[in-house]
Amino acid sequence: MDLKLTGKKALVSAGHKGIGLFIARRLLEEGVAVAICCRKQTDLDSALAELSQKGEVIGALCDMSQPDAVTGWVAQAGDALGGIDICVGNASASGQRGEGVKPWLASFEVDILGSALFYEAAKPYLLQSSAAAIVQIATITAIEHHDVPISPSYGASKAATINLIAQLAQRWGPDGVRANTVSPGPILIEQGRWDDIRDRLPELYERDRLQHPLQRMGTADEIADVVAFLASPRASWVNGANVVVDGGYTKQVGF
Numbered sequence: 661m662d663l664k665l666t667g668k669k670a671l672v673s674a675g676h677k678g679i680g681l682f683i684a685r686r687l688l689e690e691g692v693a694v695a696i697c698c699r700k701q702t703d704l705d706s707a708l709a710e711l712s713q714k715g716e717v718i719g720a721l722c723d724m725s726q727p728d729a730v731t732g733w734v735a736q737a738g739d740a741l742g743g744i745d746i747c748v749g750n751a752s753a754s755g756q757r758g759e760g761v762k763p764w765l766a767s768f769e770v771d772i773l774g775s776a777l778f779y780e781a782a783k784p785y786l787l788q789s790s791a792a793a794i795v796q797i798a799t800i801t802a803i804e805h806h807d808v809p810i811s812p813s814y815g816a817s818k819a820a821t822i823n824l825i826a827q828l829a830q831r832w833g834p835d836g837v838r839a840n841t842v843s844p845g846p847i848l849i850e851q852g853r854w855d856d857i858r859d860r861l862p863e864l865y866e867r868d869r870l871q872h873p874l875q876r877m878g879t880a881d882e883i884a885d886v887v888a889f890l891a892s893p894r895a896s897w898v899n900g901a902n903v904v905v906d907g908g909y910t911k912q913v914g915f
Contacts (some may be wrong), residue, residue, distance in 0.1 A: 692715070718737065743789065830900065
């Protein structure tokens, strides 16, 4: 299927590693010009070296917990690309541990406030697009309890972003901006979180693997494919959805 993405321009927050890197790569393969951001220069350099082999990509340093940095990155990237058609909100303070205020503040500043400001800053550019789309990356932990040793701030903040996206779909939809969420289940990426869990906590890894009907973890490519579709004009009638991509890991009935 031709996703009709050739020539589009996309911003992917935290597109330097993990799922974000795979999303940026897939969009580049579909002919999209991509801007990524992250917090460390070494990570940015490594990602750009890899992604530049796939297409037109630029990058900048941006701490998504800093409002001025977020709005500055969006303006810089939007001007450099000559517009913005797609925003993929992948940045997250996920994996926070411990109790008290610190993990909650981190999740609020990055996942909720950072995401909201990202889309607000991009809105003037999106309004100039004929096929504007927002895709927020959330998690199944936002919709169903997932027994992993991290702060509950992760699931709670991602649940808030699902609500944010649903509201943007209604508020900005009349202006031609679609907004959807993708909620991945456990995803195995080399040197990623579940790769680490497989090494350190094999019983936890096997427990979760066996809860999948296909008895395997998902791959980042399987998430990137769904994101690319939702971001594309081919998904023109999908708006305000939370698409769970987990291979049947969650046991909710989707109606």
